[in-house]
Amino acid sequence: MSSFESLSVALSSLYAQRRGLDVTGQNIANANTDGYSRQRIELTAVGAPAIPAVWSTWSGAGSGVSVDGLTRLRDAFLETRGRDTQASLSQFTTASQTLNQVQQLIPEPGTNGFQSILSNLWSGFADLANNPGDSSARTQLLQRAGAVSDWLNTTQSSMASQWSAMHDQLSALVSEVNSATHGVADLNQAIQSATLSGLPANELSDQRDLLAMKLANLVGASSTVGTDGMLSVQLQGSSLVRGNVAQDIAVNSIPAGLLDVTAGTQVQITLASGGQPLPVATGQAGAILDSLNNVLPGYSARLDGVAAKLANAVNTQQTAGYDLAGNPGIPLFTGTTAGTIKVAITDPKLLAASGVAGAANLDGSNATALSNLANQVGGPDEVYQKFVVDLGVATQTAARRVDSQTAISNQINAARESQAGVNIDEEMTNMISFQRGYEAAGRLMTAVDSTLDTLINHTGLVGR
Numbered sequence: 001m002s003s004f005e006s007l008s009v010a011l012s013s014l015y016a017q018r019r020g021l022d023v024t025g026q027n028i029a030n031a032n033t034d035g036y037s038r039q040r041i042e043l044t045a046v047g048a049p050a051i052p053a054v055w056s057t058w059s060g061a062g063s064g065v066s067v068d069g070l071t072r073l074r075d076a077f078l079e080t081r082g083r084d085t086q087a088s089l090s091q092f093t094t095a096s097q098t099l100n101q102v103q104q105l106i107p108e109p110g111t112n113g114f115q116s117i118l119s120n121l122w123s124g125f126a127d128l129a130n131n132p133g134d135s136s137a138r139t140q141l142l143q144r145a146g147a148v149s150d151w152l153n154t155t156q157s158s159m160a161s162q163w164s165a166m167h168d169q170l171s172a173l174v175s176e177v178n179s180a181t182h183g184v185a186d187l188n189q190a191i192q193s194a195t196l197s198g199l200p201a202n203e204l205s206d207q208r209d210l211l212a213m214k215l216a217n218l219v220g221a222s223s224t225v226g227t228d229g230m231l232s233v234q235l236q237g238s239s240l241v242r243g244n245v246a247q248d249i250a251v252n253s254i255p256a257g258l259l260d261v262t263a264g265t266q267v268q269i270t271l272a273s274g275g276q277p278l279p280v281a282t283g284q285a286g287a288i289l290d291s292l293n294n295v296l297p298g299y300s301a302r303l304d305g306v307a308a309k310l311a312n313a314v315n316t317q318q319t320a321g322y323d324l325a326g327n328p329g330i331p332l333f334t335g336t337t338a339g340t341i342k343v344a345i346t347d348p349k350l351l352a353a354s355g356v357a358g359a360a361n362l363d364g365s366n367a368t369a370l371s372n373l374a375n376q377v378g379g380p381d382e383v384y385q386k387f388v389v390d391l392g393v394a395t396q397t398a399a400r401r402v403d404s405q406t407a408i409s410n411q412i413n414a415a416r417e418s419q420a421g422v423n424i425d426e427e428m429t430n431m432i433s434f435q436r437g438y439e440a441a442g443r444l445m446t447a448v449d450s451t452l453d454t455l456i457n458h459t460g461l462v463g464r
Contacts, residue, residue: 012064094287138348220282321352321366
């Protein structure tokens with residue numbers, strides 16, 4: 001090896017150590033950048049030529065070091081698991097939030113809950129039974145009956161508002177998905193162009209992986225990287241992104257509101273072109289669809305059942321008695337759903353407190369029978385209590401599911417972070433290593449330069 005070859009070896013080392021410092025600096029600079037994957041420089045020793053020249057041999061140790069490129073430290077298997085667990089966590093979290101919102105509409109136990117209001121109604125009938133001719137007791141009873149119907153009307157209306165808000169949320173989510181898929185397609189094109197041009201595309205790949213995670217979070221989409229480096233995104237067997245082409249999705253928006261949701265007119269996510277339904281079951285969209293089509297309509301129907309049971313029980317007993325004038329009683333409530341139930345009687349004298357016909361009869365036996373509906377087997381109280389218990393159990397189950405999935409997701413994310421995240425201590429060690437390597441290469445170049453200076457200026461010869 002000639003002295004000039006030694007200069008080349010020292011120069012290659014200077015270049016390699018400097019690139020190493022550059023990469024370390026990039027990692028440190030992006031230690032807190034969301035989605036950034038740490039990078040590592042790939043160095044390869046350049047050996048002696050196998051056949052240096054005809055009729056000659058190579059006596060040197062090698063030709064230095066070369067930088068083969070930058071490796072993006074990200075595990076594809078962990079990324080796939082991370083997207084899957086994130087999709088499930090988003091689904092469970094959204095479902096739990098929906099149940100919590102429903103539970104807030106049913107403040108039990110509490111003075112503002114329906115059970116307390118219903119108990120006041122039965123107490124009002126008991127008071128009327130003790131004083132059948134008291135106009136104040138009759139007026140108070142009508143007010144309490146109005147409070148019952150108002151609570152049911154308001155709660156049903158609030159549940160319908162929650163349904164509408166979630167429907168709007170789904171429409172916004174779909175727009176967000178379409179924006180993300182087009183972003184993936186654009187990045188696919190940019191990464192392919194950069195790769196063909198020999199330019200680094202690690203940061204572009206990080207941005208693309210962030211969008212892939214976002215799509216998993218929103219709709220549970222799965223992603224795979226092909227041999228051409230393109231990221232393909234699939235949703236329920238349909239391709240959302242293939243190469244640099246993205247396909248939009250839409251919401252069918254058939255139901256006009258909560259009360260219009262039936263088995264044949266449910267909310268669906270479809271392909272924008274062709275309208276093919278996509279049975280999305282995971283991610284935020286999966287939970288929202290389940291809430292719109294099953295959870296909220298289900299609890300709305302349960303609330304309607306309470307209203308129907310109350311109206312039927314009270315009206316049946318009310319019409320079995322006689323009012324203050326001795327006439328047969330008329331129904332106290334109209335409507336058989338939580339949204340339509342109303343108090344039908346405005347005149348307190350029409351309350352059928354008596355079980356015996358006859359004008360000005362002060363018998364209160366029918367009012368007693370009405371107050372005893374509080375203990376009726378299968379009556380409105382029992383139906384409502386079962387509704388509250390079922391809602392509470394469902395809410396607690398959903399919360400436990402979120403806790404369990406959060407623990408799993410945290411484990412996967414910790415593994416992903418250990419693989420792709422930037423460790424400042426490790427980067428500081430690398431920085432010192434590259435710095436010392438650069439200093440050593442500089443000293444080597446100085447030594448070779450001194451040797452050449454001695455040979456050229458003091459002997460007139462160039463070392464061989």
